[in-house]
Amino acid sequence: MSGVRRRAAAPSRAGFRLGDGEAIAGAAVPQGLIRAARKSGQLNLSGRELTEVPLHVWRINLDTPEEAKQNLSFGADDRWWEQTDLTKLILSSNKLKCLSDDVRLLPALTVLDVHDNQLTSLPSAIGSLENLQKLNVSHNKLKDLPEELIQLKHLRSLLLQHNELRHLPHEFGELNSLEELNISNNHLSSIPSSFAFLTNVLQLNLAHNQLKSLPAEISAMKNLRQLDCTKNCLETIPPELANMASLEQLYLRRNKLRYLPDFPSYTVLKELHVGENQIEVLKVEHLKHLNSLCVLDLRDNKLKSLPDEITLLQGLERLDLSNNDISSLPPMLGNLSHMKFLALEGNPLRTIRRDVLQKGTQEILKYLRSKIQDDNLISPNGELPVTAMTLPSQSEINLHAITALKTLDYSEKQTAVIPDEVLSSVGNNPVTTVNFSKNQLTEIPVRITELKESVSDVNLSFNKLSSISVELCMLYRLTHLDIRNNFLTSLPGEMETLAKLQIINLAFNSLPYQEEWEPCWIVPCARRGPAEQACPTHLQWPQRN
Template sequence: MSGVRRRGAAAAAPPSRAGFRRGAGDGEAGAAAVPQGLIRAARKSGQLNLSGRELAEVPLHVWRINLDTPEEAQQNLSFGAAERWWEQTDLTKLILSSNQLKCLSDDLRLLPALTVLDVHDNQLTSLPSAIGSLENLQKLNVSHNKLKELPEELTLLKHLRSLHLQHNELCHLPDEFGKLSCLEELDISHNCISSIPSSFAFLTNVVRLNLAHNQLKNLPTEISAMKNLRQLDCTKNCLETIPPELARMASLEQLYLRRNKLRYLPDFPSCTVLKELHVGENQIEVLKVEHLKHLNSLCVLDLRDNKLKTLPDEIALLQGLERLDLSNNDISSLPPMLGNLSQMKFLALEGNPLRTIRRDVLQKGTQEILKYLRSKIQDDDLISPSGDLPVTAMTLPSQSKINLHAITALKTLDYSERQAAIIPNEVFNAVGSNPITTVNFSKNQLTEIPVRIAELKESVSDVNLSFNKLSSISMELCMLYRLTHLDIRNNSLTSLPEEMEALAKLQIINLAFNRFKTLPDVLYHIPTLEAILLGNNQIRSLDPLQMKKLDKLNTLDLQNNDLLHVPPELGNCTNLRMLLLEGNPFRTPRAAILSKGTDAVLEYLRSRIPS
């Protein structure tokens, strides 16, 4: 913001040297530490950096930089066109870091145009209530001080996007903290906080949240409402459990839970984009398939310094895993299937009583260990579709072996990426009496769903038929009454059968990149749905009244469709935490509203409902 002062207005002001005279809060040492050249430059640029000047207090003329007449004007000096003080720029950025400040004056309110205030690395024990007057403030850094509490007025900063409070002495946060609804980055690590206000549920725009090095014994379920959260750091607290709601955060990419008191991990049904999971230095004794089977995007898994005795075969499901740290556990053997993790670049095993791998192999590094494990996979674990077909360099993908070990140990029937037009009977024959929970027939040439998939109805809960050539859904699929996750994206579907209403446990359905022109009616009759992904179709309309019946639906992706109109009544679906509408030809809501997130879009839509 730039303020333009008229020459007449300046002349009418009483002669004053307040900007440079000594007075309360303006010690001689402080004034001397702020050269007049810096002040003049700040009037032009709107930025003032006073970092590392050993200031014990902020000189008064800094607070009044945009109010008082400069000393040069009092001495009737001539001004060049570029130095006309009455055309000065309001101060928008003030850096006071690495000084010796013990307090900030209420004169802070004299700088209402500030967008950035940095006072980190000082000796502040409190913040003035005047902080609430900085209505344009976007970034505030008060880290590395001695703050014991925060003023309630801090919650008035409606435009604040970045707040750094780390390395202070805070024991609690204001109850109304959730009023900071524009926050995108919040760091309150290295304090003494034992509980989080429930108002955190309103911080829906936060992308990075750092709660590390505090005294938290539990995490409130309200954190799960932070639908845009990508990075959550809870390192070194006193957490014994993780709320299941946290494990359903669809945007979470990095989760740090190191140095807590966790004994087990939650299931991660919706964290399909989670890339890093750090749970080292806890008390975890067991990993189960429920903990791992949905972590399709996981690249880093840190399990060091726990109490694991065995590693489950299900670890082989993490096909994208690049780094696995198992240091300092009680593991005596590794599952051979670990060797099939083709993306693995770093495997740490130090501090385990491994007895099944020779020391010389361990010393050769990750790739040699994986190669050794692959050599231990029994030939009996692999069968060919024909039962006796030898595998050679000329074997077609559709003829390659079926992984019997995955069927028996991982409860997974995987016949993906074969370019197969049909699923051979031998694949289903290999299942036998084994209970199968996951079916993956993706990336083939299927034009219809195999009839024999109905044989798995008693156990299967996750089916992936993506990247095929399906134009319809068969009745056999509708018989899988235990189904919770269904992925049929990248096919040629235009409709879904009414019989799918029988999928009474379905939670997530991915229909992206098909040919739907309307949202399939049957989906309105599956009340268990939590996520409907319909991006990149040709959808022109949806029924908001029917949609409201889906009270568990928290994610609706309608990106890149043909919506000409967004019904205002959709705003009444307040359970939605993620509503994606970008890439449609409608005129309202405008892009500026969409960019503010789901809550802002829903609020806008509600405001358009005819009274």
């Protein structure tokens, strides 16, 4: 029955394939491992100095085990006919130069790991492994991939890094079950446009290649969260990249970029790494939509200054400006309240004392904030001092936020009245967000109705409101309303006219639940930090058709 060739004079080596004049390729494969693999469906042969895979490994589920021929009484543990099909085969860290077409004899494989060998090609029979979900052929010497690879319709993870690939099959996009794809450290100069069909990929690593451009079609990878293009030859990024609405991490270090990529208003990007490029200037159009950004790496570029618009990045936690040509920082940088790490070494800074720089991020930000206060002691014409009765100057109203982010922000002023100058500053700009939180308001500004054609998000939290005015109910585009931490005891019936309202946050008020608020449902508060262990609820309206 067995198709395994063996020598009668060497029973201890039974089951291993021998070639004329060759060493015993399978001598490093103990029979105990083979027996265990028949039970578990997993076989790990890594680090065994194998120069080829023994035939009996490929035929593990086909041939009658040698021990079955020598023992006719079987216990429960020796029922070889009840063996499990091999689903996981690890051949990593050996000396394999090729894989046999006999790989087709293991059709149940879901994992095949042959990384860290000397493979120069893959057999066409690889395409017959129809159940394969993970293929790791990294750290080999592959120069191309067989076209049959695209037959692996269930493949989820494909690791090809550290090979010698110069091109990929044009039909590569047919691997549309892929979720992880790593092709870094190869010699690729282009990416097939068929990548547009890899819509399930979450992580794509193209680092350390020779890419001069990215295909616009890559924007169709709608679920991509992490894209790594480090160390290529990219001079520009296609604007279509902005359509990748799920992208959270973008690595573009060590390229030839002169500007930041453009992103749309709905980007959820959290990390942007563009260090070691040739960026000379930051423009407002490159910053205005990055309001979800937490990490910005700009080290080793050619920046001479930072724009005041850097304050649009309100969620920024880490900013690396090392090794640029920056001589001064905008004082408004000190208002980035979430900043935890600011790297400035390697810049010719002249406006901040060395002892301040040496004290670290928080002291630098504190120093910058003090400069803002000093500047505010002088009015715009440089003559009149600011008094307690002075209306807010243009410098206190974030005009860039109004024009670029469509946001009117006058929060944390501890004011009882929103000055007319603030609402007048909107002009004809279609503001969508209003933030008047953390003040002392006892009533909602009447002039808020002037924004009814555009505003959809209003934050009035942490004030002293005891009622909701009719004016607020005229904001017919309103979808989100935050009025937590006030003194509300009831809601006006006019709120039913807010047909687009989806979520209203009523936490920390004095509102009893009332049936007349229906149709609605109560959902738990999303935030339960240490200070909100007994957090009340949100009142949430369903989306109306």
